[in-house]
Amino acid sequence: MLRLLRLVAVLTVIPLLGIGVTIARYWEEGAGLQGAVTGSLSCAGSIIADPLGNACGEATPFGWLSIVSTAILLLSFAIVPLSRLVATILGANRTVLSFGFWPYAFLITLVVGIVSLVHFSIFAAGTYLTLAHFFAIESDILIGVFAVIGLGAAYAILRGLGVFFTRPKSYVAARPISFYEYPRLGLMVRDIAKTLNARMPDNVLIGLDPTFFATSAPVYTPYGKGPLQGQTLFLSLPLMSHFTEGELRAVIGHELGHFTGGDTSYTIRFAPVYLGLTNASEVFSAKGRPITRLLSLPSKLLIDDLIYAFSVVERRIGRSREHRADQHGAAVSSPQDIAYSLLKSSLLGSMWGSQMEMVVSRGMQGRFSRNIVRSFTESVRIDVDRSRIAPLLEFALGDSVRHPVDTHPPTEDRLAAFGLNLGEICAEDAVLHRFYGAPKVTEGLDNMLALEEDLTSLQYHLMSEMWPKEQPAEQSLDEVFGFLLVDFLALMVTIDGSVDDREIVAAETKATEAFGGLDREAFRERCQRPDDIPSLDRMVSFANKLLNENGITSLKNVLRQIAEADGHIEEKEAQLLEILETTLHPEEPEEANA
Secondary structure, three states: OHHHHHHHHHHHHHHHHHHHHHHHHHHOOOOHHHHHHHHHHHHHHHHHHOOOOOOOHHHHHHHHHHHHHHHHHHHHHHHHHHHHHHHHHHOOOHHHHHHHHHHHHHHHHHHHHHHHHHHHHHHHHHHHHHHHHHOOOOOHHHHHHHHHHHHHHHHHHHHHHHHHHOOOOEEOOEEEOOOOOOHHHHHHHHHHHHHHOOOOOOEEEEEOOOOOEEEOOOEEOOOOOOOEOOOEEEEEHHHHOOOOHHHHHHHHHHHHHOOOOOHHHHHHHHHHHHHHHHHHHHHHHOOOOHHHHHHOHHHHHHHHHHHHHHHHHHHHHHHHHHHHHHHHHHHOOOHHHHHHHHHHHHHHHHHHHHHHHHHHHHHHOOOOOOOHHHHHHHHHHHOOOHHHHHHHHHHHOOOOOOOOOOOOOOHHHHHHOOOOOHHHHOOHHHHHHHHHHOOOHHHHOOOHHHHHHHHHHHHHHHOHHHOOOOOOOOOOHHHHHHHHHHHHHHHHHHOOOOOOHHHHHHHHHHHHHHHOOOOHHHHHHHHHOHHHOOOHHHHHHHHHHHOOHHHHHHHHHHHHHHHHOOOOOOHHHHHHHHHHHHHOOOOOOOOOOO
């Protein structure tokens, strides 16, 4: 209601002022309000009967002002019900909407642009006639100022119209892959396409953005100068790393389902234009230019009302599209796989945001990871309170899965369409099995580790402008010890040839208690790559130089607690502890020469 009241106020104030100026002109003659209104109407009628003549004498410009003000007032209020009528007609069929929305949206945007210009013209003409007639002030400078302001408003309106002549483009920070390099993934996609009787996608992209989508619009990537043409499937590597094979098949089947049944046409024609209207509204906002913003306000509010009118249609069609695509996904997997792929995408997508904040924070300190996807996977496995996952998923049922173009219905509605028991889906045992017990699909795919590291490098490259430009200062002793501590902890965790999560937790907890801090990401990455750990002799030599007796004792205690974290000390762990017991001791300070 408040939105409509604001729209009514903006659309009426300037035209009513224009009509008011004309009434004031006739009221001046002493005929009273009724006579002034009658005189204004009579003048307007005379002008309509003889538009090329001087029908009202000296009052003719005032008559024209009232005619234009009345016409633009009627036109403005005709647009609002017209948009709702057209939305109802076009929204009855997705194909009709795909082809009919662009010309209507363009026409209305052109009309509302003209409305804004006419509003400004009414204001300018009313101001000039008032000054000239009532105060005998005529100024060419004032006309020039109005002309300049009007050109600025016209420019803003033309920029708003420009969105309709811009072919939709997508820039995706992702790597195009070849199925020759990833044959197991290729076999999966081909099998799904064959089952659904769908085309194989022309391009498959894998990136770090926590979403999945399919598009037929040109897609630009950092790996090529030109856009990828045809049908493109985007897969999220951070989400895939937590999916079972059935869940990934469900997602791929869902996205390939969008390439059938008119979804491609909808995606190319309706969705980008609908999104473009939002961009046009931003242009009409003219942020930083208050005068232009004020003059473009009628256009902005009318465009916003157009968006609102079609939002009901967009949500209904979006709901239908997603339910239809979900059926495709379930056909190549199961409704349960659809359910968990949606719930995991919602929950893990929010966690990925925290992961990227950590990546930025460490990067600002000059600390970088080789594999942020693996770090994310370990964080979910080790750091997440497992007792909270089931309640969080139940809460996520009300969310809509993130998508770069379309809006999605709430996850709860999508699962209800399959008749699934949401209580069973969110039961703690079932959830924990899906998150931690079931094998992950990426474990059986080719070259995942290399892809994770490649996309990590790409992410750091895209963020390169954020990193400090100053040369790093010489490392302090505390920083040197921090790196040394990471190496000792990682050596103890990996010495027996396996990595136990209990040992990782013990290492991080005990090291923090004993030494006040630990670069957790660097430590976990060292555990992933034990070959990067320096030689034991070198580590012991540095420790003996850096630490005093208390520090050596604390380090030995922490390492022993790590070895004991899994309930027993392995033979290699015991051997390492014995070596450290005999070799770790602070160096005696050199005596000064006599």
